[in-house]
């Protein structure tokens with residue numbers, strides 16, 4: 537990927553600047569005329585998927601007919617547990633193979649590309665459980681991200697003189713990002729000593745080392761304390777305002793409503809609804825998805841909701857905000 541393609545990252549930018557909220561409506565505004573229908577065309581799609589399927593034995597985990605992700609916007613991908621969200625992320629980011637289908641990125645085919653080539657084209661992802669290397673320092677994790685995403689073998693990339701030419705620039709960028717994400721004070725600490733929330737921050741900072749055009753974030757604030765969660769969300773909206781395209785999986789509807797310009801909903805591997813965040817809670821297909829029932833089944837719509845579904849009704853129990861155990865609990869933030 538051309539390093540100049542990515543959005544400019546300002547080292548000193550404030551996470552909750554006024555310009556962030558102003559641009560939030562700008563990104564959503566560009567989607568204002570878009571019909572809230574699954575598979576709808578977007579005015580300026582960056583990522584386009586067609587007929588993507590993935591099965592595990594007899595289970596069809598993903599069967600998405602058509603999905604477009606708008607450039608420069610924050611798109612939330614929501615749905616009940618097992619809907620296929622992570623599997624779809626895995627496929628698009630090159631960490632898993634689809635059974636069928638095709639997808640393109642910025643007009644270029646991306647189908648079946650391995651992860652390092654996908655990253656080189658400008659599309660990178662984070663994981664539900666941050667993949668930081670505990671026995672390397674925070675800064676070494678950053679440097680490794682630049683080398684690894686560039687297709688180098690990880691260990692040799694750390695050792696080889698070949699790497700030296702790019703090392704200075706990567707080092708500058710690592711320091712700039714660590715300051716921006718308020719990890720400058722722990723840059724020489726082992727990553728294994730960080731809290732869960734700090735590891736999420738590091739994971740986000742790491743993917744920015746390659747100046748991506750788009751990031752896929754898998755539950756970016758799961759298991760993170762409220763203060764650090766706000767900080768992370770501020771960073772995400774700020775990155776969007778600088779031109780980055782963001783697609784994120786999230787179960788917490790307050791987070792989804794708070795930062796999304798657009799919401800796509802999956803259930804049983806399918807895309808069942810799309811729309812601006814404020815329309816999603818009222819969409820019958822979405823309510824049914826969270827109730828585990830198809831809209832055309834007898835009795836649909838007769839019961840009171842029993843899940844903590846897309847309306848964000850906290851009084852109703854399990855649902856999209858259900859704690860599904862991210863494995864981060866043991867490292868709940870200290871900040």
Ligand SMILES: Nc1ncnc2c1ncn2[C@@H]1O[C@H](COP(=O)(O)OP(=O)(O)OP(=O)(O)O)[C@@H](O)[C@H]1O
Nearest residue numbers: 592595597615616617618619620621622623624860
């Ligand atoms: N490697 C695998 N082998 C077998 N089944 C799998 C595998 N990965 C995913 N699945 C199944 O595919 C379905 C979709 O899983 P996926 O993790 O994509 O859902 P999700 O929407 O991300 O769920 P969650 O919100 O709980 O993370 C689930 O039924 C899951 O059990």
